Amino acid sequence: MKQRIKDFVLGMGVDDVGFTSVSDYHSPRSPKVDSMMPGARSIIVLAYRELSTCESPNMRIAMNGRMDVMDFSRSCSYKLARFIEKELEGRAMTIGVSYPMAMEQETGGSVGELSLRHAAVAAGLGVMGRHNLVIHPELGTRVLFTAVLCDLELASDQPVTAELCIDCDICVEACPAGALDEEGLTNVNKCLGRSQPWGIGGSIKFWSKFAGSTPEQQKQMLIDPHYWRLYQAQLIGFQYNCFNCMSSCPVGLKR
Numbered sequence: 001m002k003q004r005i006k007d008f009v010l011g012m013g014v015d016d017v018g019f020t021s022v023s024d025y026h027s028p029r030s031p032k033v034d035s036m037m038p039g040a041r042s043i044i045v046l047a048y049r050e051l052s053t054c055e056s057p058n059m060r061i062a063m064n065g066r067m068d069v070m071d072f073s074r075s076c077s078y079k080l081a082r083f084i085e086k087e088l089e090g091r092a093m094t095i096g097v098s099y100p101m102a103m104e105q106e107t108g109g110s111v112g113e114l115s116l117r118h119a120a121v122a123a124g125l126g127v128m129g130r131h132n133l134v135i136h137p138e139l140g141t142r143v144l145f146t147a148v149l150c151d152l153e154l155a156s157d158q159p160v161t162a163e164l165c166i167d168c169d170i171c172v173e174a175c176p177a178g179a180l181d182e183e184g185l186t187n188v189n190k191c192l193g194r195s196q197p198w199g200i201g202g203s204i205k206f207w208s209k210f211a212g213s214t215p216e217q218q219k220q221m222l223i224d225p226h227y228w229r230l231y232q233a234q235l236i237g238f239q240y241n242c243f244n245c246m247s248s249c250p251v252g253l254k255r
C-alpha cells in the first residue's frame, strides 16, 4: 500500500514522500493529532523543492515562488487525500504549508496544527539543521512540506541518520534579525519583525496609530505605500520579506 501511495505522489511531480505512524510523531508544543482527526494512524509527508526564486533580491519574486509551491502543494495534498478515500478506502485529512493556524494568546499565533518539521523528521525526510529547518538528503534546505493524515496503518520510514548540517553558520550570519543566534531556538519576534513586516504586528501598529489620528492624518496614512503593502500582504495571506536562512544554506544546492 505504501508503494501505491508513493507512486501516486511522485507521479504528481512531488519531490519526495515519507511515512510516519502517529505514534512515532512527537511535537511537544503542537496539538495532539487525535484532536484534528480522531482515529488517525499515519502521517504522509510530502516534500517540495522551493525554486531558485528564494534567491531573488526582489521579495515579490521570492514570495511568488513560495506561492507557486503553496498552490501546487495544496492540489497535491487534496489529490492524495482523494486517492486514499476513493482507491484505498481510508479516511484522509490534509495539512497545508502554513495557514490557517490557531490564533491564541498562549501560542502567539505561531504554532501550526501539525508540526511539519517534526513530522518530516519522523517520516525519514531529513534532519534539523542549525537554522532550525529540516535539511533533506537531496533537496537540502530548500524544501517545504505538507501532510495528509489518514486512518490507514502505514509503517514509519527509517529516519535519516546522516549529519547533513555542515555547521558553517552561514545561516546564522545571513539572518538580518539575529533570530538564530541561540542554538536550537528561532526567536519568533525577531524573525517575524523582519520576515513579515506587513504581518499581524505591522497591522496592529498601523491600526492603533490610525485610531488615535485625526481624519486628515488618517487620510494621509491610507494614501501611504506602507498601508498598500499591509493591504497586499493581507490579500495574499502571509507575505514573506526574507528567505535568507533558506536561500543562504549551501547544502544540497543542485537544481
Ligand code: B12
Binding pocket: 027, 028, 029, 030, 096, 097, 098, 099, 101, 109, 110, 111, 112, 113, 114, 115, 116, 117, 118, 121, 128, 131, 132, 133, 134, 135, 141, 142, 143, 144, 145, 146, 180, 184, 185, 186, 187, 188, 191, 192, 195, 240, 241, 242, 243, 245, 246
Ligand atoms: C509558525 C511558523 C513559523 C513562525 C514560528 C517558527 C517556530 N518557532 O516554529 C515564524 C514566522 C518565525 C516562521 C519562520 C520561518 N518559517 Co515557518 N512555519 C511555521 C509553521 C506554520 C508552524 C511551526 C510550528 O508549529 N511551530 C511551533 C513548534 C512546533 O515549534 P517548536 O517545537 O517550538 O520548534 C522549535 C524546536 O522544537 C526546534 N524544532 C522544530 N522542529 C523540530 C524537529 C525536530 C526533530 C527537532 C529535534 C527540533 C525541532 O526548532 C524550533 C526552534 O525555535 C510551519 C508549518 C507547520 N505546520 O509546521 C512553518 C515552517 C516551519 N516554516 C518554514 C519556513 C521555510 C520558514 C521561514 C524560512 C520563512 C520563509 N521565508 O519561508 C522562516 C524560518 C525561520 C527559522 N529559521 O526557524 C517551513 C520549514 C521547512 C523546512 N525545510 O524545515 C515550514 C515547515 C513550512 C512548510 N510547510 O514547509 N515560521
